[in-house]
Amino acid sequence: MSQKKSERPVRHLLGLSGGKDSSALAIYMRDKVPEMEYFFADTGAELPETLEFIDLLEDYLGKEIVKLNADRDFDFYLKLHNNFLPSPQRRWCTINLKLIPFEDYVGEDEVVSYIAIRADEPSRVGYTPTKSNIQTRFPFREDGLGKDDILCILESSGIGIPKYYNWRSRSGCYFCFFQRQEEWLGLKKNHEALFELARQYEKYDEATGKRYTWNQSGSLDEIVARAEKKANQPQKSNSTKSKKLIDNITHDNDDDFCPICML
Structure with a gap:
């Protein structure tokens, strides 16, 4: 009589974006779920500070953070989309560089995916699995942890927050x-x-007269020109404003970031 093949155990996965919330969740869950697997979808367009922080976190966790997208980066998919930039309406970058690699990494295994949505983000949905073998959990929501708790987890661990938060409010590609x-x-x-x-x-499409820019308010040249013009005008001093951009954002808006990239 042949021995019954044993079933594969459920995998526990936690995706890291290089942002404060997913990093804090990895620290928070490290001892709660020892069998946790960590992964990072590298788009090939990450900030140096992000990659540095991922390496630091890997040392702290004492486990490999699996890097996805080893062979295909943003430029590969940009060519497939006729060099048309992604936009809030057409987030092909998120689909090809985040969602599909994650679901390929999961395969047909039964998986619990841990998502770093906080208790103070009641309207945020985040990643919704398209495969029935993927279940999601939201430990911060379950335990009632908000932004202040997340920052405390990072500081008390000795990891701190990524250096890009001095001038940026989110993780993600440098050209997000x-x-x-x-x-x-x-x-x-x-x-x-x-x-x-x-x-x-x-770029500017001469055939259609349409411009393709990263920001809906204009090209990067125009953004710089407006900033230079404003800098030459008298400014009211604001001594209470923090130098860190993250400190001047009171809440996260579900409409102005990708549900996967910005955790």
């Missing part, structure tokens, strides 16, 4: 189309070479 204008200016100040690369992606 959800960036505010001040974040684009922060990119120019902190990573001028990356800003120039993002600028070169923008």
